[in-house]
Amino acid sequence: MDKPRIRVDFNELLEADLVFLSKVDAVEDSAGRKIHLSEGEPVSIYEFNLYDDGEKEYLLAEGVAVLNTFQPNPVAKWCCRINELGITVITEEQ
Numbered sequence: 482m483d484k485p486r487i488r489v490d491f492n493e494l495l496e497a498d499l500v501f502l503s504k505v506d507a508v509e510d511s512a513g514r515k516i517h518l519s520e521g522e523p524v525s526i527y528e529f530n531l532y533d534d535g536e537k538e539y540l541l542a543e544g545v546a547v548l549n550t551f552q553p554n555p556v557a558k559w560c561c562r563i564n565e566l567g568i569t570v571i572t573e574e575q
Contacts, residue, residue: 485512
C-alpha cells in the first residue's frame with residue numbers, strides 16, 4: 482500500500498460513494514496508529530483480498546468521515562464519503 486489506511490469492506494457500500502467506516506469514534510489504521518474520527522475528517526481507506534490463485538487485490542479510496550445519518554438504526558456510527566476519484570483497484574500476483 483502507498484500509505485497507512487483504515488480497513489473497510491467495500492461490500493458494505495450504502496451508496497456508490499458511501500461505505501461503512503466504524504462503529505466507534507477511534508479506529509486503528511494499517512500502521513497501528515489510532516485515528517479519532519470527526520465529521521469531515523479526511524480518511525484513506527482500503528480493502529485487501531487474497532484469492533485462491535495467489536492473486537492479491539487492494540481496493541483503495543480517499544474520502545471524509547461522516548456520521549451515519551443514512552439509516553434509521555445505524556449499523557455503524559461512521560461512514561466514509563468517497564471522493565470523486567472513486568475506488569482504485571490494484572492487483573498483483575505472487
